[in-house]
Amino acid sequence: KQLRENLTYELFGTAVRELAQSIADDGYEPDIVLSIARGGVFVAGGLAYALDCKNLHLVNVEFYTGVGETLEMPVMLAPVPNAIDFTDKKVLIADDVADTGKTLKLVHDFCLDHVAEVRSAVIYEKSHSLVKCEYVWKRTDEWINFPWSVLPPVHRAGEAPKENLEAL
Numbered sequence: 001k002q003l004r005e006n007l008t009y010e011l012f013g014t015a016v017r018e019l020a021q022s023i024a025d026d027g028y029e030p031d032i033v034l035s036i037a038r039g040g041v042f043v044a045g046g047l048a049y050a051l052d053c054k055n056l057h058l059v060n061v062e063f064y065t066g067v068g069e070t071l072e073m074p075v076m077l078a079p080v081p082n083a084i085d086f087t088d089k090k091v092l093i094a095d096d097v098a099d100t101g102k103t104l105k106l107v108h109d110f111c112l113d114h115v116a117e118v119r120s121a122v123i124y125e126k127s128h129s130l131v132k133c134e135y136v137w138k139r140t141d142e143w144i145n146f147p148w149s150v151l152p153p154v155h156r157a158g159e160a161p162k163e164n165l166e167a168l
C-alpha cells in the first residue's frame with residue numbers, strides 16, 4: 001500500500017480557515033466561489049463563510065474511478081453552470097486537490113472567457129499538477145485520504161455494503 005496523506009475533519013477545519021486567511025491577506029475578494037463537486041464542495045463552503053461570500057456556485061466534474069485510476073479526460077456533467085452568471089465577476093474556484101490538475105484546468109478554462117478574474121484555491125497541490133493554484137494549503141505527492149471519502153457509503157443493516165473505491 002502506498003503512503004497516504006491523512007486529512008481528518010478536524011484538520012480540515014484548520015486548513016480551510018488558513019487557506020481563507022491567505023486569500024484575504026492577498027487582497028483577493030471573490031464575488032463568486034465556484035466549487036468542483038463533490039470534494040470541492042466542503043472546501044468551497046468553508047471558504048465562502050470565511051471570506052463572507054454568499055454567492056456559491058457548483059460544477060460537477062467526473063474524472064477519478066479509483067485510487068490513481070482516471071478516465072481519459074475529466075468531463076463536466078450536466079447541469080453546466082450558466083456562464084452569464086460569471087460575467088465580469090471575480091471568481092474563486094475551490095477544490096480539494098490539484099493532482100494532475102486536469103479537473104481544475106477544465107473549470108478554469110470554462111471560466112476564463114467570461115469572468116473579470118479567476119483564481120483557484122485547493123487544500124492540496126501535487127508537484128506534477130499542470131495548473132499552479134494561487135492558493136494552496138499544503139503540498140504533497142502522496143495519495144490523500146479525505147474525511148468525506150475515506151469511508152464507504154452507509155448501508156442499511158442486512159444489506160450488502162457498497163465498495164469504497166478509495167479504500168482499495
Ligand code: 5GP
Pocket residue numbers: 039040063064074095096097098099100101102103104142143144145146149166
Ligand atoms: P485532478 O484532475 O487534479 O487529477 O484531480 C481532481 C480530483 O480527483 C480531485 O478533486 C479529487 O476529487 C480526486 N483526487 C485526485 N487526487 C486525489 C487523492 O490523492 N486523493 C483523493 N481522495 N482524491 C483525489
